[in-house]
Amino acid sequence: MTHEKLSMAQALNRALRDAMTDDPSVVVFGEDVGPLGGVFRVTDGLTAQFGEDRCFDTPLAESGIVGVAVGMAMNGLRPVVEMQFDAFAYPAFEQIVSHVAKMRNRTRGRVALPMVIRIPYAGGIGGVEHHCDSSEAYYAHTPGLHVVTPSTPTDAYALLRESIASPDPVVFLEPKKLYWSKEEVELGTRPPAIGRAVVRREGTDATLIAYGPSVPIALEAAEVADREGRSLQVVDLRSIVPFDDETVCAAVRSTGRAVVVAEAAGFASVSSEIVARVTERCFHSLAAPIRRVTGFDIPYPPPKYEHLHLPGVDRVLDAVDDLQWEDS
Amino acid sequence: MTHEKLSMAQALNRALRDAMTDDPSVVVFGEDVGPLGGVFRVTDGLTAQFGEDRCFDTPLAESGIVGVAVGMAMNGLRPVVEMQFDAFAYPAFEQIVSHVAKMRNRTRGRVALPMVIRIPYAGGIGGVEHHCDSSEAYYAHTPGLHVVTPSTPTDAYALLRESIASPDPVVFLEPKKLYWSKEEVELGTRPPAIGRAVVRREGTDATLIAYGPSVPIALEAAEVADREGRSLQVVDLRSIVPFDDETVCAAVRSTGRAVVVAEAAGFASVSSEIVARVTERCFHSLAAPIRRVTGFDIPYPPPKYEHLHLPGVDRVLDAVDDLQWEDS
């Protein structure tokens, strides 16, 4: 077990490298993932190290990339494909929904698709239109897919290793704005598997439930709240599908109040699901309705407006203030 | 104002016919919508009546159909396109999400896209794979689209007329299993506009919230419950986006208990949203958490299994029974 200070992009790169070293059936492909190393450098050096058969550039066609990956997964390989940005995975939507998600079920388990679709997603990097979508709900709503999203370099490494090892397809959502966040990463460890949430910060007054790019916001809000005398617990989902009802509900029951924080538009979203399922399960432990702090129900705005759109610390704290602390 | 006994498919056909008569800019196209009249005969006779320029068959390419409709809508026409079945709209997903939903916003309102995407959806007709998806969540989660779904021939007529007249794109979801349901339709009327829900049945003990194909199930459940001494109110959303918070919340507050009924997989769905937003708004009026009766989180099953999957009257009544009627 070694430690190294890595950014999330580097941690992902290490995960790919280690997986390719350990398992010759792992292949990486997509747009610009070869000599360029991907626009975020997540695949940096893989072609040089493993050769063009193991990491290669494809024609510019996302449906083709996912569709070809389906065939390769059917035939003994473990493809890890990159969609260059969130909105550029939409051309592959039919392949993802109608095949990637359904092949195992269609064939009664005979044809498994061990493949990973990596999607840099969400905003906060001043990107222009189509480069900042939070598209998790589309995948999370589709039975047959696993959907995970790390919030730390350590989790990025571990979750990607798990995802590549998974016998089932995983939509792996990489929060773009965290690519450059660094921490000491334990390589070779196996932290909680896909399907497990973690409590990132203990707290007693209310629970913030977040994932991916919103976790640092939630932690910062908890930090500020702490200074203001309120103790907030922070849960990081890590895995959206499967969902860790146990950890999330235990957390919410322990505080009796909760706020969900997510960048995506709120309507019919993963946040809606969290509110719905936690309320179904913990109704009588709740002192107040669970609040959602999400992006507005608007197309992702231009760079100069994104600070107005994205859930920030103040908006989270406003929602916490709204949790009916006084008798009324 | 005339009355006629029409099936939902016929009512839709009348709506198209009347819209094309009233407005020469309305054009209809898609796969098999010409001489065949569409696989569900919704466009029956339109080519004969209005000519090939107004109603025409296209090459078999859904992204192309929607993309061409975008261009036609940009240039003065009001296209109404048909996707043959729910899952066959997925190839058009990028066009729908990245353009149809965003063009007005992108251009600060300068380019409007008055177009309707008709999608026969949901199950209950013994259809094979890819012909029975409940895909509403994908569209409802996407800001910029209106999403409506009728449950009666009268509403089918009225909502389609409204949708074609709308200055904005509408995803018009047609519950396949109701195509052949008949009723006396008032033609030429303007019932509640897009964005308005209606109470289909009054009741005092609990509220069933449903839309599209689930409305008849909810009504039947209310009928049965009535015989068992429980009075259930039934709300039909009609419009998923915009959502009629007013009507829905008033209904739920009046009974204090609610069950959402929808065919789609429950996870991160429109039902999740209904539970979340109604709970947020009506928390203290609720005697019990809102229950969801939805399809399971599985790919739509084969015909011989669909009765096990689809929300039925018994499952709805079980959920009603679960609404904590006894003190505990």
Next chain:
Amino acid sequence: MPVTLIDADGHPVPETGRALPDEATLRRALASLITARRLNDQAYALVRQGRLAVYPSSHGQEACQVVAAQVLADGDWLFPTYRDTVAVVERGVDPVEALTLLKGDWHCGWDPYEHRVAPHATPLATQLPHAVGVAHAARLRGEPTVVMALCGDGGTSEGDFHEALNFAAVLRAPVVFLIQNNEYAISVPLARQTAAPSLAHKGVGYGIPGERVDGNDAAALLSVLGEAVERARAGGGPQLVEAHTYRMQAHTNADDATRYRADADVEAWVARDPIARLSAYLRVDETAYREQAERVAEHVRDGLNRDVEPDPAQLFAHVYATETPQLREQAAQLTDELDRSLDDEGALR
């Protein structure tokens, strides 16, 4: 001009520059054609009897389908569309398993690895990139696999057709793309589908050789497809073959073809029937072949008349390798419902 080796009257076409397949090969094809036709017609009849939900028949297109399967080696793969049941069967899949989707028991009835036959693909053209992926994976491992990927004329308009052909060409994947041009996509005739001089011309834009063949001439198909497969196997890359044939019946039983085409158009194609033609050329007594066909038909009738009780657990068992906690809960809910309804029935009746 499409390659034709035996004309509609059963006469060999002179000076084609191609050898006729040997008699044993042609006899094998004829036997399968007769079984395939019987299977098509049996399945069609079973829809009327309510034993199949729907059947997209390939009556009249059997030569394409049978030969597509026959030119493959054991280690090769076949990627069928929903209309290619008889190709699937020719490849060795039990016809009852092949009809599972259309019977409604499950989505795919066979084990795709057993005979290397992918599940029927319903969303048009989506199977083509899969075919390329299977071929490319095999090639990366140095296996001599060739993939036969089927597609309809209508399917060529989909974006996935384009992307698959382009990937195949760039990767030099050993895939033979066989388009059965049966002149219709449900109600839409070819002229509304494309303005290309032929569907084989669609290879040009990818750098893939295209070839046209008479889709009702099994001999020509054996020659052209056999060559394409061997070329792909030898590392020559993908090939596109357009087989010109005709959809003799409605799109499926649910379709009413009289709305968009004249009966006379269909009748014109009766004279070009692939079976009559090959049979005339071979001058064989078909009786022996018919026996086998009847055995298959009977097997199909038996199989489809047998009702399979749906097992509720199947709904949840195959969504993931391991059931998620959510699915475990939902499965338990269903079991509970079913138990209670059994109790009710027991109590009431």
Next chain:
Amino acid sequence: MPVTLIDADGHPVPETGRALPDEATLRRALASLITARRLNDQAYALVRQGRLAVYPSSHGQEACQVVAAQVLADGDWLFPTYRDTVAVVERGVDPVEALTLLKGDWHCGWDPYEHRVAPHATPLATQLPHAVGVAHAARLRGEPTVVMALCGDGGTSEGDFHEALNFAAVLRAPVVFLIQNNEYAISVPLARQTAAPSLAHKGVGYGIPGERVDGNDAAALLSVLGEAVERARAGGGPQLVEAHTYRMQAHTNADDATRYRADADVEAWVARDPIARLSAYLRVDETAYREQAERVAEHVRDGLNRDVEPDPAQLFAHVYATETPQLREQAAQLTDELDRSLDDEGALR
């Protein structure tokens, strides 16, 4: 061989079978080329100064872009990609408006109807079906509109490219598809994008005539694109033109081109510069043109150095024609937040 009328040294090519455009037309092109180059380089510089988020420069490709706009009539439409800012400007759009997306103030800065220029399309090839739709709508109304739809070499691999060309051909829509083959899609060279003999060959599979042209020769572009536009206007249907050019700079400022191509490759193209070539042929004094170019550059600098305060109401105002109740609530929430934070600031500072 691509059509070239003026070679890299500025000499007319003999026996092309095509007339050289007249001198006034070429001078007009040169003037615009010089402005376009200045605009490209100014925009690039503004990224370094932090005034633009990113800029995909078309330095070296200006001839394609300028001519694409110049061959159009007022009633025609231009459908640009993200790299086609200078085509947009040539069409009459204020360069500051043209750069709005890249500055980050809004998605599209101009009124698409004013100069009949569609918004920049970022998702590759998705603008092509729109172009077909605009053209078809015009044709249904009997208007003489022609649509010029731009696309990159990489974009040709997308499904939407295929579907758009096929629709255009079947509908006989008056669209000229201009592919700027600049040899790269970010880091991916053409040889990995396609195995086709040329991108112009991609027309064959749709029944669309394809033509290759030297993309750095404004004269050839004027001739070929001008002809294509007039042919489309006359009812001749769509046409595909591949202009062979080169992306002289990195994909955008964010890209590091040294990772995937040698500087020497780029240098080889300096000698084929579209401006030097035309200027050499015309033997003009460029000074006058440079003045105009400088004026435009100054206008751009001024415009981009001016900060526009974002108006929060804009976030909600254009999602629908009428705000939904949900958006009204959300807008009110944001206003309330901002009011409170202003109060806080007032109170604290």
